[in-house]
Amino acid sequence: GRATKFGIILKGGEALEKAYRVTAVLFDKTGTLTVGKPMVTDIVLTSTIFREDEVVRLAASVEKGSEHPLARAIIERGQRAGTLAEPKNFQAVSGKGVTGEAEGKEVKIGNLTYMKELGVNTDAHQSELERLQGEAKTVVFVVINNQLAALIAMADTLKPDVKEAIDALKKMGKEIVMITGDNQKTADAIGRQIGIDRVFAEVLPQDKAKMVKKLQDEGKQVAMVGDGINDSPALAQANVGIAVGSGTDVAVQTGQVVLVKDDIRDVVTAIQLSGKTIRKVWQNL
Numbered sequence: 001g002r003a004t005k006f007g008i009i010l011k012g013g014e015a016l017e018k019a020y021r022v023t024a025v026l027f028d029k030t031g032t033l034t035v036g037k038p039m040v041t042d043i044v045l046t047s048t049i050f051r052e053d054e055v056v057r058l059a060a061s062v063e064k065g066s067e068h069p070l071a072r073a074i075i076e077r078g079q080r081a082g083t084l085a086e087p088k089n090f091q092a093v094s095g096k097g098v099t100g101e102a103e104g105k106e107v108k109i110g111n112l113t114y115m116k117e118l119g120v121n122t123d124a125h126q127s128e129l130e131r132l133q134g135e136a137k138t139v140v141f142v143v144i145n146n147q148l149a150a151l152i153a154m155a156d157t158l159k160p161d162v163k164e165a166i167d168a169l170k171k172m173g174k175e176i177v178m179i180t181g182d183n184q185k186t187a188d189a190i191g192r193q194i195g196i197d198r199v200f201a202e203v204l205p206q207d208k209a210k211m212v213k214k215l216q217d218e219g220k221q222v223a224m225v226g227d228g229i230n231d232s233p234a235l236a237q238a239n240v241g242i243a244v245g246s247g248t249d250v251a252v253q254t255g256q257v258v259l260v261k262d263d264i265r266d267v268v269t270a271i272q273l274s275g276k277t278i279r280k281v282w283q284n285l
């Protein structure tokens with residue numbers, strides 16, 4: 001009842017009994033630590049064949065097939081460059097990017113891993129890529145008709161009070177870990193800003209639960225905090241699964257703890273409530 005007043009829903013007594021024993025808190029990045037609404041910040045053309053407006057329009061048209069937050073950012077930018085076509089033969093490549101056709105052209109958008117898979121050489125743009133990633137930006141490449149056309153950089157904002165919550169958890173002696181499908185450099189840059197101890201980057205959606213298991217195999221009691229966009233299996237694998245309220249229905253179903261207010265500081269409150277409750281139980285016994 002006390003927890004509910006704080007906007008923390010505890011499903012059954014198990015989470016309440018376990019939360020205070022947690023030794024590592026694993027946070028999903030996108031949508032959990034960050035707002036999950038990235039915006040396009042930089043467009044770097046890499047060929048003289050396609051103009052900026054054409055590149056963003058074609059990229060945005062294909063991204064119409066995707067529901068990824070990065071797709072939303074590219075669509076928003078593309079709409080300013082003209083009318084978007086409906087994509088044909090759209091396909092999402094999990095954790096890597098998307099492919100499809102727009103205005104009769106074949107368009108592929110994705111990360112470095114995807115470019116390597118496609119055999120697209122990006123060597124000439126390595127320093128540009130690293131510069132943008134060092135600024136905590138997520139960078140995707142746009143390939144049109146097998147020609148590397150541009151780099152598009154996007155930045156997401158951290159939720160307020162994230163740093164405060166992490167500092168409080170560290171004072172309680174918890175190890176703080178972040179997990180993301182984003183690249184290592186961008187993830188490290190964000191991790192440094194908020195004092196994350198350990199970063200798992202470039203993790204494919206289907207491997208997120210395995211990383212929880214890895215921490216458990218190291219002897220840790222793991223709380224996983226996520227919004228459920230591809231992290232529900234990880235929430236289920238964790239000793240305590242904590243779903244943030246702005247998340248998906250599936251997260252809210254899977255999580256043993258639900259933070260209604262979408263405030264990361266409530267992770268601290270939930271753990272403190274657990275400790276106090278257990279102490280009271282012992283006292284009463």
Ligand code: ADP
Binds near residue numbers: 070096181203
């Ligand atoms: P996260 O949830 O951490 O963003 P994902 O596995 O969803 O991780 O995505 C990992 C990476 O795959 C992204 O950082 C991006 O580089 C690439 N990617 C995924 N979806 C898209 C998309 N719709 N357009 C371009 N790139 C994408």
Ligand code: MG
Binds near residue numbers: 029030031227229231
């Ligand atoms: Mg997420």
